[in-house]
Amino acid sequence: MNTLRIGMAQINCTVGDLAGNTEKIIRYTEKAQEMCVDILSFPEMAITGYPPEDLLLKRDFIDENLKYLDIIKNKTGNICVVVGFVNRKKGIYNAAAVIQNKKIAGIYHKMLLPNYGVFDEKRYFKEGDEYKVFSLNDINFAVTICEDIWFEDGPVRILSFAGDAEIIININSSPYHLGKWRLRETMLRERARNNKVAIAYNNMVGGQDELVFDGNGMILNVKGNVIESGRQFEEELIIADLDVDKIRSQRKGKDWQKKKRGLSKYKKLIKSTNLSKQGHLKKPLIERGSIEPYFIEAEIYNALLLGTGDYTKKNGFKKVLIGLSGGIDSALTSAIAVDAIGKENVVGVFMPSMYTSNESIEDVEILSKNLGIKLITVPITETYNNYISSLAPAFKDLKTDVTEENIQARIRGNILMALSNKFGWLVLTTGNKSEMSVGYATLYGDMAGGFAVIKDVPKTMVYRLARFRNTQNEMIPERIIKKEPTAELRPGQKDTDSLPAYEILDLILQAYIEEDKSFADITAKGFDKAVVKKVINMVDKSEYKRRQSSPGIKITPKAFGKDRRMPITNWYKVTN
Numbered sequence: 001m002n003t004l005r006i007g008m009a010q011i012n013c014t015v016g017d018l019a020g021n022t023e024k025i026i027r028y029t030e031k032a033q034e035m036c037v038d039i040l041s042f043p044e045m046a047i048t049g050y051p052p053e054d055l056l057l058k059r060d061f062i063d064e065n066l067k068y069l070d071i072i073k074n075k076t077g078n079i080c081v082v083v084g085f086v087n088r089k090k091g092i093y094n095a096a097a098v099i100q101n102k103k104i105a106g107i108y109h110k111m112l113l114p115n116y117g118v119f120d121e122k123r124y125f126k127e128g129d130e131y132k133v134f135s136l137n138d139i140n141f142a143v144t145i146c147e148d149i150w151f152e153d154g155p156v157r158i159l160s161f162a163g164d165a166e167i168i169i170n171i172n173s174s175p176y177h178l179g180k181w182r183l184r185e186t187m188l189r190e191r192a193r194n195n196k197v198a199i200a201y202n203n204m205v206g207g208q209d210e211l212v213f214d215g216n217g218m219i220l221n222v223k224g225n226v227i228e229s230g231r232q233f234e235e236e237l238i239i240a241d242l243d244v245d246k247i248r249s250q251r252k253g254k255d256w257q258k259k260k261r262g263l264s265k266y267k268k269l270i271k272s273t274n275l276s277k278q279g280h281l282k283k284p285l286i287e288r289g290s291i292e293p294y295f296i297e298a299e300i301y302n303a304l305l306l307g308t309g310d311y312t313k314k315n316g317f318k319k320v321l322i323g324l325s326g327g328i329d330s331a332l333t334s335a336i337a338v339d340a341i342g343k344e345n346v347v348g349v350f351m352p353s354m355y356t357s358n359e360s361i362e363d364v365e366i367l368s369k370n371l372g373i374k375l376i377t378v379p380i381t382e383t384y385n386n387y388i389s390s391l392a393p394a395f396k397d398l399k400t401d402v403t404e405e406n407i408q409a410r411i412r413g414n415i416l417m418a419l420s421n422k423f424g425w426l427v428l429t430t431g432n433k434s435e436m437s438v439g440y441a442t443l444y445g446d447m448a449g450g451f452a453v454i455k456d457v458p459k460t461m462v463y464r465l466a467r468f469r470n471t472q473n474e475m476i477p478e479r480i481i482k483k484e485p486t487a488e489l490r491p492g493q494k495d496t497d498s499l500p501a502y503e504i505l506d507l508i509l510q511a512y513i514e515e516d517k518s519f520a521d522i523t524a525k526g527f528d529k530a531v532v533k534k535v536i537n538m539v540d541k542s543e544y545k546r547r548q549s550s551p552g553i554k555i556t557p558k559a560f561g562k563d564r565r566m567p568i569t570n571w572y573k574v575t576n
Contacts, residue, residue, distance in 0.1 A: 010205050014049050022072055080275060090126075096143045098132075118554070133164065140164050219240040384407060405490055430454065500534075540570065
């Protein structure tokens with residue numbers, strides 16, 4: 001049997017940590033050599049981390065990344081290594097180097113540059129214009145980068161039919177959102193079957209600011225079956241033996257020849273390179289067994305764990321602090337923080353006022369004990385009264401309103417930031433996507449902080465995640481999950497005083513924000529017109545708040561920030 005052993009190092013890279021990323025690349029290369037891997041790939045822009053954004057505008061950054069590529073080159077033996085980096089050649093390119101025997105055998109430049117959602121690659125990179133095919137032990141393979149594989153008539157088709165590539169090595173830094181792995185797998189199955197190629201799809205893992213990269217790399221055979229895959233949200237080395245004879249057996253008949261002739265015009269754009277033969281004996285691989293995909297709540301929870309842990313550690317914070325209210329949002333945020341970085345590194349801060357219920361006091365104490373975290377209590381009633389006294393001359397003869405409620409939230413924000421300043425702790429904010437969408441949050445109050453863990457999690461999903469976490473061991477008191485949501489900023493206050501029920505609100509928000517549905521489209525679903533109009537107006541008027549909010553983990557197809565960019569000054573009315 002004519003086989004090729006493919007390895008994929010699914011690694012967690014840090015933007016700008018060129019030395020650390022390089023050390024990890026070398027370590028995984030040595031490990032792959034011990035496993036007799038023929039071709040080992042690393043993720044897209046593995047040396048620099050992804051996305052480096054405007055670091056790409058710094059000449060020294062590009063120079064250093066090229067120096068580290070040289071270090072990697074000098075550490076390779078007979079194994080063939082494919083590593084992502086930034087190349088410079090009359091402009092800069094998102095590139096992949098094919099290295100063997102301490103030499104760069106070829107460099108491929110990404111051809112299709114994404115420029116939508118969180119992607120901004122055309123701001124920095126030039127498009128590649130040359131296809132590359134490499135031959136190793138008389139087996140042809142080609143390298144592509146991320147977006148190159150998503151288009152049916154893109155580089156994969158040309159490389160397969162015009163370039164006779166039998167294996168496609170596709171390296172990626174593909175950001176996570178819920179269920180995206182299914183979209184990838186469906187697409188990859190189609191590419192493999194339609195182009196009669198095996199595919200090794202390697203994806204980065206790790207958190208980078210708002211983004212999480214979920215790994216879940218896949219190796220597919222010529223029939224589009226996944227023969228090996230990586231776990232979600234974990235670093236690992238993925239290895240599989242590809243039967244090249246089975247690939248070639250599929251490349252016969254009139255239909256194959258017809259497609260080859262139809263794409264023969266591209267042959268002149270394809271550069272072929274022969275690599276040194278590899279002849280080492282291979283030990284049989286140990287079967288790992290199938291990896292069961294996460295169900296929805298587990299998938300989101302693990303994405304939040306990775307994003308929170310990496311943001312905290314990669315930015316040099318030892319501890320985090322969270323304002324605890326006795327509500328579901330702060331409870332879930334605390335549980336995620338404990339699971340991500342350890343209970344000894346999480347501090348809860350309880351700031352009761354004259355409106356804080358006895359239930360909330362009890363629930364915060366129980367939650368803190370369940371989580372095993374330190375709890376600091378700082379009452380705010382006296383401070384609030386001092387504020388009101390100081391403002392009394394200016395507020396003379398005016399009725400009490402939301403202003404006084406927001407003063408309480410801003411006092412709490414000040415206390416959290418003071419503790420952060422004093423001890424160097426990172427403040428995790430606790431607002432969810434439903435609240436952030438409609439502006440049900442206080443600027444410089446409960447929005448104050450450094451990282452917003454559940455910023456992209458709708459309120460209805462917050463409850464589902466809390467119940468999921470409690471299936472492992474009950475950390476979040478049941479009363480917190482069951483109680484009606486309230487900010488406790490005035491007597492008897494409930495969220496539903498200002499908002500529709502979250503079960504309705506979240507469906508309207510999903511249609512308007514994530515699906516870009518019109519007012520007419522949303523009301524056609526049966527929602528009350530007045531409610532839809534109110535929600536849309538609240539979303540549109542709150543853009544200035546969101547623009548000043550902390551970064552938070554993307555888990556939906558369209559998150560606030562890089563995904564959705566709306567003008568603050570905006571007279572267009574969707575509900576006209």
